[in-house]
Amino acid sequence: MADEPGNQTPNTPDVSETDLRGMTVDELREEARQEGLPGTSGMRKAELVDAVAEAKQGHATGSDGSGDGPEDPDEVGAGPDGGRIRTGPETSKSLKYSQEITSPDEDPEREGRSLATTHHEVIKQWAESRGARPAAVEGTDHGDHLGVLRLDFNEDTDKLRHVSWDEWFRTFDERRLNFVYQEQRKDGKQSNFFILESPDREDA
Template sequence: MADKPGNQTPNTPDVSETELRGMRVDELRDKAKEAGIGSTSTMKKEELVHAMAEAGGGRGGADAKGKKAAGEKATGGTDGGEGAGPDGGRIRTGSGTSDSLKYSQEVTSPEDEPEREGRSLVTTHHEVIRKWAEERNGVPATVPGTEHGDSLGVLRIDFGGDSDTLREVSWDEWFATFDERRLNFIYQEQRSDGRQSTFFQLENPEREDA
């Protein structure tokens, strides 16, 4: 298919796949984001071409975003189910991806189960994170004094609810910052002895402050 000229994607007459294939991968990713396409950081060039063609090549970006918004739930996108977030629960990678991320089990749905007790897990799925925190009486929080302009500072989950060193925020604020910084949520459901675990770690694959 890559050797054929023109557009091979049905119902997308205004999109030239040949033109798209002539672009650099970083250019395709930028245009894909403008068109409202998620998870572009993990896509290969041909996947980006197909996604762009189906979305109208970026020319119909507003329409693509509108269709996406119409199909989304209030707490996230359609990719990984209700409350998935912009990356469908999938991990975010970068130049500073740690070994702890590489060796963690990826969770992309609330139905996913740990392979064993004490298993290190990782997700970006909003509903998975919220459910995990609420089962442990945790609330979304930030560290006062670490703000970035109008954005929240260092993100935390407060399991005590009355910490003087943390400020409670809404889940909407917390997840907006979580996604803006492309963070991953590394956590445990249970310790190796079977007891409930409250361990979690926020990691930025670009090694910026979480």
């Protein structure tokens, strides 16, 4: 469908797939976010074109039946802020000088670059590629709320308690944390460096 010229979607005079195919992947993902489409972070360009055209068709014909607004952003793996950095009165210098990453498809501008994101899938992929699991520090919980969040790189310690990604991200979002990290060190080797930073200076 995405390889044919023109608009193949019936009853949608304003939806041109030719125009959509002329967009970059990032622009298409932004269109998809505006349409409230889930699961677009893993889509290829042709799939994004089809998905966005289909969503716009639903709006043009009034047949989407979804009620108001887009779906919960958590459904697309981006988190409530769409992967964007959270700022506040106490935003750190390290965060200000970090490259913002809002999609698993974005790459560092250079080796050793400081990166920052709130995108759930980006964080999960980064951790799992290093064999790390979501965890919290034992003895820091507040009732049924997790305490200090960490990632366990299979360290031999009894201070960490493994938790589910759902629990970890729920706490991460409730505290408005940012994930500041590196993909590679300056020498090109894989880096395990990360910090959890709050623009409100809450204990991470």
